[in-house]
Amino acid sequence: MNLAPLQALVQSWGGDLKQVESDDPLWDHIAAAPFSSWLGVDHKRKVIYYTKEAQPGEVIHEAGHVFASSRTPNFSEEYDFFGWEFVVAVKVGLVDEWLETTGNYTIGGTDFVEFEDMTIDEQSDLLEERVQHARSLGLIQGDEPMSIR
């Protein structure tokens, strides 16, 4: 996977992406992503750690926790930065990869619709709505994803 453009983007925001081995001792002291044993973030130092098993879309999601949320990962409102993730994916050339890992993203919270079960029209309406929402929070300016940290 080519994460170089994503890495350049997060470095421009004062952070970094680091590929590590799954048995690296650092896993003992970083927040591992829920549902995944190959991703983790150091929210304070703005570093995203990933192993070779990680999917690019998941790395983008973790970047959302670090750069598009002022709260630590366990307290972030992930749905607030869904549109931001999409805009980042477009910018770094990983939109297909992001859509692939977003398939089981649960939309709504009460209805529990999964993204991949929506029609293409519903998906594009949702993305447009989420991009607008992220703009209203200052996470996107024009078409550019921002770091708020």
Ligand SMILES: [Zn+2]
């Ligand atoms: Zn998350």
